[in-house]
Amino acid sequence: MKHLLITYHSKEGSTGRMCERVQKGARHPDIEIEVRVRLVGETMAEDMLWADGIIFGTPENFGYMSGAMKDLFDRTFYPLEGQLEGMPIAIFISAGNDGTGALTSIRRIGNGYGFKEVQEPLIAVGELTDEILDDCETLGMYLAAGLEGGIF
Numbered sequence: 769m770k771h772l773l774i775t776y777h778s779k780e781g782s783t784g785r786m787c788e789r790v791q792k793g794a795r796h797p798d799i800e801i802e803v804r805v806r807l808v809g810e811t812m813a814e815d816m817l818w819a820d821g822i823i824f825g826t827p828e829n830f831g832y833m834s835g836a837m838k839d840l841f842d843r844t845f846y847p848l849e850g851q852l853e854g855m856p857i858a859i860f861i862s863a864g865n866d867g868t869g870a871l872t873s874i875r876r877i878g879n880g881y882g883f884k885e886v887q888e889p890l891i892a893v894g895e896l897t898d899e900i901l902d903d904c905e906t907l908g909m910y911l912a913a914g915l916e917g918g919i920f
């Protein structure tokens with residue numbers, strides 16, 4: 769069975785609410801994969817090695833990913849160097865008014881790991897809408913279905 773890791777950080781709760789829906793989509797009853805959800809601070813290199821696909825969720829802070837998400841990369845880059853080449857990933861972001869800085873920073877570091885972004889990123893700007901939350905669920909479902917079906 770394929771493994772999907774969802775790792776996220778949320779200070780005020782918006783990214784957490786998005787994560788709940790991403791997780792719900794990934795746990796769709798018709799999709800048989802194993803899903804593991806971790807706060808970034810509790811995500812270890814072993815979790816990333818266990819995964820066949822990873823979804824990263826972060827707020828945008830100061831035009832960048834959150835410090836906690838950056839810490840995950842700081843902690844795991846060298847222990848995992850060369851071992852996650854081609855890892856299918858997706859990204860969701862909660863932002864006050866932009867979000868592109870967080871996306872760009874994750875993509876840049878992701879290139880170093882050799883991640884392959886297999887879905888359009890989801891950036892929620894401002895208040896979360898039902899539509900954005902539905903999109904979160906779809907994102908989780910697509911990545912899970914793609915892993916199960918061996919598409920990625």
Ligand SMILES: Cc1cc2nc3c(=O)[nH]c(=O)nc-3n(C[C@H](O)[C@H](O)[C@H](O)COP(=O)(O)O)c2cc1C
Binds near residue numbers: 777778779780784830
């Ligand atoms: C310290 C700090 C810095 C922030 N910097 C940005 C920023 O650069 N761009 C932006 O669009 N939003 C910024 N925001 C707003 C957050 O990205 C936004 O409120 C987000 O929804 C928070 O997610 P959370 O509820 O999961 O913590 C910042 C918020 C904080 C607390």
